Amino acid sequence: MRLVLLGAPGSGKGTQAKRLVKRYGIPQISTGDLLREAVAAGTELGRAAKQFMDAGQLVPDEVVLGMIRERLSQPDTARGFILDGFPRNVSQAEALDRMLEEMKQPLDLAILIDTDYDVLMQRLTGRLTCENCGAVFNIYTNPPRQDRICDFCGGRLHHRADDNEETISNRLRVYDQQTRPVIAYYEMECKLARIDGEGEIDTIFQRIVDAIEQRLKRATASSDAIGQGAAAPGAETEAQAKDATQKATARKVTKKKTSAKRAGKATTGKKAVKGVVKKKVAPASKAVKKATKKAVKKAAGKKAAGKAVRKKAVRRAVPSLEQVLRVVEQAVAREIRQMERQLEQAAKETARLLARVARAEAQGEKRVSRAEERVRRIEDRIRKLTGKNPPGRPRKR
16 A cells, blocks of 8 residues: 655654554655665765755755655565655645656555644644653643653653744644645545544544555455456457357358258268268367457457556546535635634734733833922922922912
């Protein structure tokens, strides 16, 4: 099974990928791991990638695809693979499909672990990671038994510096902008399985397995139907060839029998007919075999051609209007949710600014009143010392 795993940060892709590896015995291929391994090994692609990474630039798609091609050429990917972290945009998805077609390893399914952003925010802001064994906990959903202590190795749990609300919001926004078109691309190709990413880990994993098994059953049924449809014309041709040859032979034998009976030589006629039958049937059986072989070859050619055409048609099946409308509707709904979140964030920011302005105004009024009080005290001193009002002040009556 050849899979692409899609999901936002915090959706649980890593956890589910490890379980899929154990279940189906296929490797998980992470582009991040491939880059690090290639750079560490100093391969040609690794050196090329390092130049871009040292310059603070993104590694080009050609380099990443080259690493993926090398990895997929290894024997452990013969039964399938799980691609994680790639593709991130539509151009990468198209390039990946072309490469897999060339390698005769077309993609079977793209699995999207779909999780609400509020849930993702809670998962990421509450995440705690063990410094020793790397185990992950969450203060909201999966807290450790002892505060800041790992349940497995007793190591210290720490909160990553980038797991704050502002950084996570930015990461989710970038993911949504980049990956939404990729989701629509695979949905238009009829290769997307959208999995509800909320609930227990075992429940989510079972949903993924059900989607994979359903796709496998559909693929098996489709190949069987294509095989049967392509074999029918050949079988019909073979049967027709046999039938026509046998009829021609029977007509010749019948004609010889009739002529022998009319001559009044029953015994001799029978022997003659038997001789004729023996002489004529043998060549006829050779003709049958020859015609059968020819028909079988022709049927095999038609079967192969029909199968190739049907596979091509299945791969390039045009999505229905309902599927297109569903994709558009989901994209619009996500856009509206994102706008609502942005408006809510803007409203909160506005409220904070107004509160700061109000505090500044209150502080300004206090300062003015204190200054006026000081001026009055100074004037009183001047009045007491001189017996006169300060300059610029009218005498009170």
